[in-house]
Amino acid sequence: MAHRLAEIAGWVGGRLLGDGEAGIEGLRPLGEAGPGDLAFAAGAGAEGAARASRAGALLVAAPVEGFAGAQIVVADPRAAYGEVLERMHPPRRAVPGVHATAVVDAAASVDPGAEVGPFAVVGAGSRIAAGAILDAHVVVGRACEVGEDCLLHAHAVLYDGTRIGAGCIVHAGAVLGSDGFGYRPVGGVPRKIPQVGHVEIGEQVEIGANTTVDRATLGVTAIGAHAKIDNLVQVAHNVTVGRGAILCAQAGVAGSTRLGDGVVLAGQAGVTDHRVVGAGARVSAKSAVMKDVEPGQDVAGIPAVPAPLWRRQQALLRRLADWAARLRRLERQLGREREEGPSD
Amino acid sequence: MAHRLAEIAGWVGGRLLGDGEAGIEGLRPLGEAGPGDLAFAAGAGAEGAARASRAGALLVAAPVEGFAGAQIVVADPRAAYGEVLERMHPPRRAVPGVHATAVVDAAASVDPGAEVGPFAVVGAGSRIAAGAILDAHVVVGRACEVGEDCLLHAHAVLYDGTRIGAGCIVHAGAVLGSDGFGYRPVGGVPRKIPQVGHVEIGEQVEIGANTTVDRATLGVTAIGAHAKIDNLVQVAHNVTVGRGAILCAQAGVAGSTRLGDGVVLAGQAGVTDHRVVGAGARVSAKSAVMKDVEPGQDVAGIPAVPAPLWRRQQALLRRLADWAARLRRLERQLGREREEGPSD
């Protein structure tokens, strides 16, 4: 289903150079795009690649001389590209109804506008709002709430008492509300401390595949609205994740830690327990936050330090061999003979 | 369902100051507790917070002057708190019976006192003991054993031959008995080595959500009794995990490594293959054990070294810039001119 170029230019409020009646079938990267495709050119080196592109049309910040196809000029081509992608691929909508094989408890409430897939299970006291989709094999425990237009992919699991706001996406295999990891030593071995809190997730949150969010020991583990959590991330009991925070794949947040609004954890980063990471702070990939982080700060390293300091430390480390040599030279110059043997 | 304060004091063997007939409905943190709640006060700064708390009653090590509510004096308020939590939230008990939708092989044996949930699958030759709960969508392969009073949460998977002792908890999405990661080069590509061992798990073990424990190539991957394993942990083929060991979230243990009794791996820690980590050793968060670790030792870093050495190294690293400056000054003082250009 092709879209007219004039229509696309209208979506993004862009200025069209070329034939508005030309049809665009899809979006592709500059280097792969063909006559029926739209691509975008932005950033260093993009102009050369744009000129060589076989794309039918381009989204650009300024007209590219020598490009054969049509062009749509917009302030931010990358953002416009995201917008076109969204128009051409609107989110899946619920096909209302409960699959014959689903097991919905008599004391659960599923809105007639919700879609419940094969083998889905919904426990007593749970409420599934209009427009929500429970894909195949989704398990919703007891006393849960799933907001309007949520999309729970296959095999997602909600333990009892989990609440999810409107418009959330939960990917396959994600587990929300599993027990926090709490024990006390009794007789020389760890003994489970009951985990009786729950998980609350704000609206428009996305949770990645096979990610785990534990329930609180008491009270709540809370994920703020618009937070985006990637695959295989661990969020421990009693954690608070701020509005619009971004947790990349395999990041982990230990118990009772609070991440402020807009915090970014890059891939495989970790934060130890009972820490506070201020709003807008950014933690580099593979780093480990072991102290509180100020709002807006960029940190890196294990343990994490301010990013400029980390870069300086890395630069210093690369010079260690040079220093060793210089130190040795100074010692020789001073005629010093070390009693404890060779200097290196 | 409220409990009388006198009854609670009895559970923990504490001395009650206040009205024994007062009802307690739940437990909450000091700062959030209200008149119907019990909280505990322990550690630095707790006394001030206790005095300001609106909790109906406190568990304390010594009476807090000026606190308005009741108090229960015990030797270890934190432990007593765990105990009260356990009394007020006893573990879920099996509701005996097999759900109509479950698929239990004719050659499997499910005790009449076990609970088997919707869409659960139990393979030929497997035995499910009394009191065990297989939640919705649990898959138990062939020739498995699930001990008494085990709780397997939704979507847990046991490959063929997996054995689990009594009283274990396996969280949603955990996979026990998947193939070990073993290949041999044939014709320039890796070729699978069949993994024909199995997994054995002692009693009272807890396995976190989406955690994976691989079967042995030959023989057994063994998790000792009372071990507690958090979410998203990887335990590779032929590993042995000791009794009461604690593996925090996203930790990983490579093939054939042996963790002694009571070993603690903090979050995102790793141990390479064929290592021995002695009983009671503790590995810091984000560390990587690449050599054997002595019993009782605390290690940290990548590669992991004894924790005091790691801390010393970190302190030294922070002084690198200072040393560079001092080295430069010494060189200047000695009138040295370096042939190879500026010193930094």
Add this chain to the structure above:
Amino acid sequence: MAHRLAEIAGWVGGRLLGDGEAGIEGLRPLGEAGPGDLAFAAGAGAEGAARASRAGALLVAAPVEGFAGAQIVVADPRAAYGEVLERMHPPRRAVPGVHATAVVDAAASVDPGAEVGPFAVVGAGSRIAAGAILDAHVVVGRACEVGEDCLLHAHAVLYDGTRIGAGCIVHAGAVLGSDGFGYRPVGGVPRKIPQVGHVEIGEQVEIGANTTVDRATLGVTAIGAHAKIDNLVQVAHNVTVGRGAILCAQAGVAGSTRLGDGVVLAGQAGVTDHRVVGAGARVSAKSAVMKDVEPGQDVAGIPAVPAPLWRRQQALLRRLADWAARLRRLERQLGREREEGPSD
């Protein structure tokens, strides 16, 4: 079902010393093997262990003097062992048929030679080839292709459009084709960029338990033939993994990165986005690749550097305390008094 020793010697083209009619029931490690078992002896110290072994027979590179049982002499005992294991434990074969509880869309095509287990779901437009096995609870979305003789273990999930070549193994809980992690800032919060590409997996690939492979934003996330991916690995959108690459447990590869043929990522290693890791390169455990890596290079560290340099840096770090002392001594020798206070 025992095998005659002469038959086993024939499988591996070995020279048999001993009774060819003796029966071998299984394979075991040297130290655990008994009279009915075959073991292998290779590497340093193996000869002593071989002599003491109670195994019925050994695979060896040269005859072991003083060993009581039979021996099969081969060029590479370890490889021969893998081969015997493979002969004695051939891969599971499909038992053709679709389980009565499975939900197969009318517009899907399941070959009569495929096996579809209980509660499996196959979406419209998907094709399941002959010999393929979909174990219990496997979910195959729409427009997927599952090649001949694939084995999808319980709870594996394929999102719409995922294609898997012949002979692949996908372990329990693995998720293929989940959305890539892409957002653009709109109104101060991240807004989802539709992820409309897909995942393509070559033949003979193995994917570990609870591993996640995201679909491309546009185009394809591609896993090359014979690649082997362990448990809990993250492969992000638009990544390319080369033929025969090995990704160990908990490794992660960020968006658009290309791993060449035969690349090895050790456990918990990570590669940041838009990197190129050349063919045959090897990344050490827990390392983080932040720059491109040349073909054939071994790298280690955070950020990863060539492995010899990393080892040199580690050695230098261990000497920091010594240097600090030497620097102090030089300063004293020069009668220098530092204005800014004690030197350490």
